[in-house]
Amino acid sequence: MSFAPVPRPAFVLHSRPYKETSALVDFLTPEGRLRAVLRGARGKAGAVARPFIPLEAEFRGRSELKTVGRLEAAGIPNLLAADALFSGLYLNELLIRLLPAEDPHPELFEHYRATLPLLAAGRPLEPLLRAFEWRLLDELGYGFSLDTDIVGQSVAPDGLYRLLPDAGLEPVADLQPGIFHGADLLAMSQADWSAPGALAAAKRLMRQALAPHLGGRPLVSRELFMNRKEPTRD
Structure with a gap:
């Protein structure tokens, strides 16, 4: 996929130094996830090339590695802190690990864009x-x-069910490790998080569903969250 140098919405998923004054940046755009070199990363563009800031970007180049032609803030930064920050980093890592490069997912982009302000606002x-x-x-x-x-x-x-990641939910006769109660699954299907046990079951279910696609490598953001320092108490 080639990119004409026209502005498009974007978010930074991850950035790291590249050569002397540049950065290698993973972006999420409606046209998919892409990687691009940001030259002069210590200047004005580098100041906005941070996660969770709505951006307007121009990308140049026909190869898989693009070049950032222009990068500007295009909205209010989503200021994430504490557990919301870890959560945002988790979403970014999932996108980097699982989303194929230059595979358009405009609805996923919009879902991500809508989720960040909710994280910043302190929603559950x-x-x-x-x-x-x-x-x-x-x-x-x-x-x-x-x-x-x-x-x-x-x-x-x-009923009792287990997840077959490549197929779906299989009914089982006995309660075993990793099994899900039908009532919890039905609550999940309706996003009824008031149902007792639904959120805990959903967390287990998503971990089981995502695991085969993560290649056995742990998520860095999850480890950071688990190892975060507890606040000091006087």
């Missing part, structure tokens, strides 16, 4: 993360039904 994190994980899986073709099992039967509230 777990529903936002589960919704984004689900959208990402669905966009990549890895989604599955939450209210129908692999043989086409409706999920029963009192």
